[in-house]
Amino acid sequence: MKRLIKDIIWAWRFKRAVRKAKKLSKLFGLKYYVISMNGSIKVVPKKNICELVRSHRFRKGVTVADIEKLALFVTR
Structure with a gap:
């Protein structure tokens, strides 16, 4: 039951x-x-x-394309 509630809250935040x-x-x-x-x-x-x-805020070797692949949603 706890897991269901957490999933519902996560889905609501994602849609928002x-x-x-x-x-x-x-x-x-x-x-x-x-x-x-x-x-x-x-x-x-x-x-x-x-x-x-x-500005090297991410690990060495991480590119914008890597972050885009891991993104949950990308506009345009």
Whole structure:
């Protein structure tokens, strides 16, 4: 029963994040990713991901394409 409730909450948060990503993408014309970070779902623009990769915030060898493959949802 606990697992079911957790899954329902996660699905609700995911749907909400997807709606937010689509809305922001349409508004600003950027590509947005819905990714899972530290157990929570985040909506992040591709521009910020590129800056973080350039500033070596991720492990050595991680590229934007790797992050895009692991993203739960990608706009456009």
